[in-house]
Amino acid sequence: MYTLSYRYKKYACLLFLLGAAIAGYAQQPASFIHISDELVNNEVTSIIQDKKGFIWFGTRGGLHRFDGYEMKLLKNDFSKSNNLLSQSVEVLQNGKKNIVWIGTKSGGLSSYDLTTGRITNFVNTSVGNTGFNADYILSLLDTESEKLLLGTWKGFQYLDKSTGKFKILNSTWKTFDIQTDGTNGYWLATNSGLRHLNSQLINDQVYDFGIQGINVSSIVTDKENNCLWLGTWDRGLIKFNAVTKEFKFFRHQANNDRSISSNNTYRLHLDSKGTLWIGTWGGGLNRFDRSTESAEKMDLSIPGVFTTDNQIILTIQEDPSGLLWVGTDGAGVFKMDLNPKKFFNIGYKANVFGGTTHILSVYVDPFNKLWLSTKGGGIQYSADWKIFSKLKITAADDLNTPNIPYESRSFLQQEENLWIATNKGLIRIKNNKTITGQYELFIPDPMDSNSISGRKINAIAKDSSGRIWIGTQENGLSFISGFDKRNKPLFKNYLPSYGVKGALQNERVSCMLVDSKKRLWVGTYKGLHLYNPVSDNFRFYVQTDEPGRSISNNTILCLAE
Known part of the structure; x- marks a missing residue:
């Protein structure tokens, strides 16, 4: 008998729930991640997905890498040589050549090599304009050239990745966001308006939209509408046409629930479906x-918890699967599915299943035939998912x-045979794209030691x-060890031997489950078994x-x- 580590406990589930999703956006997120889910800190400042598919969460307590199941934490630890200089992460950037760039609030700039796991730190050692002079990194952009652009609390600069040297271009612009202009230039969101840099990183245009000292915090390029969307501090949302120079403000209106919920439009994101998401500072998340040109405030409430921490949105990121990740200033991470789920009913109104709507199992074979087992209606199949034939x-x-x-x-389909585990024996049917042939039934035979062990089959x-x-159901486990001259399967049986090791x-x-490591797990009514093909026995949990x-x-x- 063996105990089972936490990692494998999640393989064994005692209840199967089938849920239905509603077409369109849900008013509440699909799920959320916070400290009780191994997140080290609920202030989530930046989210990216790297080239290997891992989700990275930058927090005030360290950097997390999430593989969909477990969290790996990277944080400031002076006992380690491969170490971040600060655990307060402000911004993350997917860099070139398998590098994740990490901007911190108090420890400057770091890089993480996805291939080797090596961390490289760039420390504030300069008092002049010749080197890196900032501890607080606000924004990052890895360009197609050897330049990594940095917006900091002490201005705007870049790192030459080929030499490892920095150059300070301006010491007064607090640069909150950096985006390309679609050609060879860049847009900067700064504490003194929207700035444009040409390919030589020379500031050739400045826009304050009629408000001196306007703080622009976020930039989104909208190619469809040929404009930029700009988030600001306390000035609302701006729609700006860089060609005609026309702009339009969208502000919170107390008596209009379709206006944005706050004028502090801190973070913006344009998703793959064309929806503009507005993360506000104090007004929660808006869908625009x-x-x-109307907004809807999203409900980010956590069941059973009252908090206002979910009203400050620090980061918004969409992954390639269509999940929207939203980081907050104290309520952790919220996750929303942007792909609407649609369900259609087969057979309920038309009563095509022979008088029953009780479905026991569903299987789609490699030829897109739909197979169903029903309660009282037998086993049925359909090539077009509309007209069903009953297995006679x-x-x-x-x-x-x-x-x-x-x-x-x-x-289970194997080559041209479909195997069906039934309550009255094992069925084999010749099944391919054009043919669903006659069935064969295999049941226990007391006179044949190579017959299957039991008649009622669960899996x-x-x-x-x-x-x-x-x-x-009642006679343990079997596997097909071969076939005789008539192509009849030969079975090797494993009957229970209580208390016998192996x-x-x-x-x-x-x-049963064959996992990603090619191991066979067997679930029973008295524990979990792991098959060892070398010793031909079982480990018992x-x-x-x-x-x-x-x-x-x-x-x-x-x-x-």
């Missing part, structure tokens, strides 16, 4: 419709239990070697009193990775 079972195969219809909870799976495994410990196999090292229940109903 560019066609109607002969009277001889129904002789002993004619009043109990065939039901299945597991299907079927194929391991990395191509073996087909069959888990039964043996199956329960006759009732409920589910059960619930124990050891906290954090045990599965929570011995009844395993489903497995997932």
